[in-house]
Amino acid sequence: MLAINGFAPRDWNSHPPYLSPDYKSTPLRAPTKPLVILPQGLSELTGPVYGQDAVGHLDHDLTQNAAKSGKPNGERIIVAGTVTDENGRPIPNILLEVWQPNAAGRYNHTDDQHDAPLDPNFLGAGRCVTDQSGYYRFITIKPGAYPWGNHFNAWRPNHIHFSLFGPSILTRLVTQMYFPGDPLLELDPIFNGVPEAARHLLVAKLSIEISEPEWALGYEFNICLRGRTATPMEA
Amino acid sequence: MVPKQTPSQTVGPYFAYGLTPEQYGYDYKQLTDNILTENGVAQIQIRGQVFDGNGDVVHDAVLEIWQADSQGRYAHPSDPRKTNTGFGGFARHGTGTLADHFYEFETVKPGANSDDQAPHITVVVFMRGLLNHVYTRIYFPDETLANEADPVLSLVDADRRGTLIALQEAEGSYRFDIHMQGERETVFFDP
Numbered sequence: 407m408l409a410i411n412g413f414a415p416r417d418w419n420s421h422p423p424y425l426s427p428d429y430k431s432t433p434l435r436a437p438t439k440p441l442v443i444l445p446q447g448l449s450e451l452t453g454p455v456y457g458q459d460a461v462g463h464l465d466h467d468l469t470q471n472a473a474k475s476g477k478p479n480g481e482r483i484i485v486a487g488t489v490t491d492e493n494g495r496p497i498p499n500i501l502l503e504v505w506q507p508n509a510a511g512r513y514n515h516t517d518d519q520h521d522a523p524l525d526p527n528f529l530g531a532g533r534c535v536t537d538q539s540g541y542y543r544f545i546t547i548k549p550g551a552y553p554w555g556n557h558f559n560a561w562r563p564n565h566i567h568f569s570l571f572g573p574s575i576l577t578r579l580v581t582q583m584y585f586p587g588d589p590l591l592e593l594d595p596i597f598n599g600v601p602e603a604a605r606h607l608l609v610a611k612l613s614i615e616i617s618e619p620e621w622a623l624g625y626e627f628n629i630c631l632r633g634r635t636a637t638p639m640e641a
Numbered sequence: 642m643v644p645k646q647t648p649s650q651t652v653g654p655y656f657a658y659g660l661t662p663e664q665y666g667y668d669y670k671q672l673t674d675n676i677l678t679e680n681g682v683a684q685i686q687i688r689g690q691v692f693d694g695n696g697d698v699v700h701d702a703v704l705e706i707w708q709a710d711s712q713g714r715y716a717h718p719s720d721p722r723k724t725n726t727g728f729g730g731f732a733r734h735g736t737g738t739l740a741d742h743f744y745e746f747e748t749v750k751p752g753a754n755s756d757d758q759a760p761h762i763t764v765v766v767f768m769r770g771l772l773n774h775v776y777t778r779i780y781f782p783d784e785t786l787a788n789e790a791d792p793v794l795s796l797v798d799a800d801r802r803g804t805l806i807a808l809q810e811a812e813g814s815y816r817f818d819i820h821m822q823g824e825r826e827t828v829f830f831d832p
Binding site: 410415416417419420421422423424426429431432433434435436437438439441442443444445446447448449450451452453454455456460461462471472490492493494501503504505507513514515517518529530531533567569574575576578579580581582596597599600601604605607608628629630631632 | 655
């Protein structure tokens with residue numbers, strides 16, 4: 407037996423309910439029965455470990471990591487921030503994966519038939535591992551808005567998809583980062599599935615500190631994962 | 642100020658080049674595939690489909706598995722019996738590339754871990770229309786006695802336990818379908 411501190415539960419004041427009827431893919435895919443509370447044991451308190459060596463040296467730079475013959479089109483930006491837990495402790499050495507459409511609002515995916523051009527120099531995927539301070543940094547192109555079939559004249563606000571691991575399989579998080587001042591946010595049922603008081607947590611801040619003069623604007627997006635509880639679990 | 646958990650959002654329909662690029666034919670290295678080996682060998686296959694509330698197969702889900710090695714040891718510093726077989730324990734597969742939208746993992750059958758639980762695999766499921774990932778578990782049909790004694794299965798209503806137990810299709814070959822809704826709705830956990 408080993409005593410390991412467990413993790414605080416998922417905070418359902420932050421996370422969206424599974425059934426968010428305005429987002430029309432949820433009614434047939436949301437679980438209908440209550441989730442079964444699972445005591446945290448060794449299977450929950452462990453998870454995949456990725457170190458700095460998991461990522462290539464250009465993986466964090468989406469303007470270069472798929473370039474074939476030049477630079478991608480669009481506005482170059484820097485997206486950076488700190489990953490912490492709920493106790494405010496930075497989380498070092500965790501993997502972040504991101505994906506997004508290009509500047510024209512087109513995903514490089516066969517299911518995306520939006521009439522906007524693909525960019526031969528932009529795939530739209532990247533990854534990095536947080537440093538010892540829990541800090542991460544991506545260089546990318548500001549993603550475009552695009553139409554989707556949820557309702558008449560539906561458009562997704564500009565966003566970047568994020569996937570994070572953290573210290574255990576319990577801290578797994580997939581989310582989306584949005585941009586400040588986007589008028590499409592109030593019309594978006596995916597963003598608005600989140601309880602109102604928590605929505606601002608998904609909107610990055612323009613940061614002059616992260617911006618680089620004569621080169622790129624910077625956005626700060628800090629991410630908070632489930633924190634350890636004070637009580638050790640017998641695992 | 643104490644930070645609040647960043648809200649979850651759906652993985653959406655276009656995760657393929659971000660999470661599973663090589664599986665879907667993109668020219669970008671992926672970190673994780675659907676094969677887990679112990680000393681270079683995989684012994685079992687687990688495959689299945691994901692169904693929505695209409696009973697339609699979901700073609701844009703991505704599944705992740707996390708499991709112990711054949712001796713019940715996790716590749717993680719919190720497991721004092723940490724694996725020594727090169728077994729990573731984490732794999733990922735999307736439902737968009739195989740015929741009939743199956744997912745498929747090749748792996749080893751996990752041993753019982755030091756929690757005295759029956760052999761099981763943790764499954765994390767993401768898809769368009771799912772605003773938070775769901776957690777479930779795969780148990781094995783050839784572990785009847787261990788399953789009967791398992792403290793997690795015993796938390797589940799007896800008439801729903803079967804949704805957590807894979808079917809044996811052949812020697813070393815298991816099937817585990819996931820039903821998001823309906824009479825056979827899979828048991829999902831909130832760990």
